Amino acid sequence: MKKTVFLGALTVAGMAAGASAAATLDDVKARGKLNCGVTTGLVGFAAPDANGKWEGFDVDFCRAVAAAVLGDANAVEFVPTTGKTRFTALASGEVDMLARNTTWTLSRDVDLKFDFVGVNYYDGQGFLVSKEMGVSSAKDLDGATVCIQTGTTTELNLADFFRANNISYEPVPIETNAEGQQQYLAGACDTYTTDASGLAATRATFENPQDHVVLPEIISKEPLGPLVRHGDNEWADIVRWTLNALISAEELGITSTNIGELSAAPGDNPEINRLLGTEGNLGEMLGLDADWAKRAIMAGGNYGEVFAKNIGESTPIALARGLNAQWKDGGLIYSPPFR
Structure with a gap:
C-alpha cells in the first residue's frame, strides 16, 4: 500500500515538472479563460445554482483571479475535482490553479511539487x-x-x-x-x-x-488555500497577491461599493493608492496593468464581503468569522504590505 501511494506521488510530481515548463500566464491569456479546479459541489464554497452558474466562496476567488488577469470575472471554466483527482488535474495542466477545500501540508507542498499561495480559510x-x-x-x-x-x-x-x-x-x-x-x-x-x-x-x-x-x-488544523504548480513563480505571484489584495482591501476599508470613488479620487493613504494602481507600479511588477487589483476586488468584493455573502452568519451555512477574522479583530487573516 505504501509503495502505491509513493509511486502515485512521484507520478503527480513528474507531471507537475512537465506542466510547469510553460508559462501559465501566457497560456491563460492565449486561451482567454482561466481553468479553475473546484469541488464537485459544496454549497457556500463551490456549487452550481439552479441555472448551472457556479457560486461560492472559492468560486469568487477564481473569478477574482480571472478579473485581475483577463479583465473579465466570468472568463472562468470551472472544473469539478474530487479528493483523488484534484492533484492530477493540476499537475497535468488540466487546470491552472485549484481553489477548493485543500489543506496545506508539507508533503503536498514539497513531494507533490505544488505551491500553496496562502490560506483563505482556517479550518479543522x-x-x-x-x-x-x-x-x-x-x-x-x-x-x-x-x-x-x-x-x-x-x-x-x-x-x-x-x-x-x-x-x-x-x-x-x-x-x-x-x-x-x-x-x-x-x-x-x-x-x-x-x-x-x-x-x-x-x-x-x-x-x-x-x-x-x-x-x-x-x-x-486544516489551513485551506489555493494552490498552483511548482516552477512558475510569475503565476504563483499573481494568484498569491490576488488573494492578498482581497484581504488587504477589507483591512483598508475598500469595498465593492466605494472602490470606484477611491480609485477615481486618490486619497491620503498611500497603501490604498498602491493597491488600486493610482500610485506606484505594483501591477507592472506582476506583469499586469495598474488596475488588476481593482478588478479583482470589484469581481465579488473584498475578503469580508466574499465571506459574508457565501458562508457568513446571515447565510444558511452560518459560519462565524472566528479564526478567519482580520488580524486586528483577533483572527489570523493577514496580508503582507502592498509596497
Missing part, C-alpha cells in the same frame, strides 16, 4: 451526527461507522484520532461530498467527518438541519 476537522444518537463527544464514537472521503488528510486525521483515544471505527469510503451526504442520510454511516466548514455547508442543505449536530471536538 469535525464530526456530524444525528441528535438521535445521543452522542455529545467524538470520543463516544467507539465502534462507529464513519463516512470518509478518500485521498484526503481527513482520512489520516481520523485514524490518528481514534488510535490516540484507543477506540475503533469502521470506514465507509466515499468519493464526493454529495455521496457522503447521501450515505449519511441513508444511515450507511453513524457519522460523517470532514472539515467543520464542510459539515456546516452540508447540514445547511438537509431538510431538517436542526436534527443534526457538529460535535465539539476539532481534531486537526
